[in-house]
Amino acid sequence: MRAVLFPSYYILVLVLYSRCPHTSAWRSFKIILKQFDYEANAKLVDVKILVQNNSESSSLSVTINVLETLNDVDMTAGIALQTEQANFTNLLTKNLNFCKMLKERNGDPLIRLIYQDLLKHGKWFKECPIQKGIYSLQDYRVDEELLPSFLAETNFKFSIRLNKPKGEQIFQGVIFGRIDKSKGFNNLKMFSLG
Structure with a gap:
């Protein structure tokens, strides 16, 4: 009886784990957005960005009015971490053709995951050329x-x-x-013995 029960139990656990991946992988941190400094080419796009913070979360709302069809777009993205007061160290820089990325979303797994997450929050770019019109993200929170x-x-x-x-x-x-x-769900400080 025991030999039959245990394999069934493990199969059930695996099925639940695969169906509910977020319940077993809480992060011990939150991403807090402070500000978004930007400039846009007024001949090509009109951009409005709003960063909102409250005690629970941080979100970003973006509205982009594309004024001219954009046939091809190159993108450079980078992330830097602060190592000392006001000094940032570049962690990663990525140059890519944005239109090629839209066509071949399977190229870079991290970019694909982030882009798919963006698509859940509004009407965003899905193909090239990028047509004239309004594109938006509403209350996007970093996953x-x-x-x-x-x-x-x-x-x-x-x-x-x-x-x-x-x-x-x-x-x-x-x-x-x-x-x-200090904002994370699974904050290890709450388990402190001191």
Whole structure:
């Protein structure tokens, strides 16, 4: 009887684990967005960005009015972590063709996951050329489950630049934020013995 019960139990646990991945992988941190500094080429796009913070979460709302069809877009994105007062160390920089990424979303797993998460929060770019019109994200919150669990508590900046192939800038922006361990669901401080 025991030999039959245990394999069935493990199968049930695996099925529940695969159906509810978020319940077993809580992060011990929250991503707090502080500000988003940006500039946009007024001939090509009109951009409005709002960062909202409350005691529970931090969210980003973006509205982009594309004024001219964009046939091809190059993107540079980077993340830097603060190591000393006001000094940031570049952790990762990625250059890619944004239109190629939209067509081949299976290329980079992290970019694919983040982009799929963005698509859940509004009407966003899905194909190239990017047509004239309004695109938006509403109350986007960073899904901490997409990030490594070992991140240190620190300030960060995420930069993004979009250009036409011949170098004309479409948009450039920097999001400043904080990885905050005191806001996490599974905060290890609550288990302190002292």
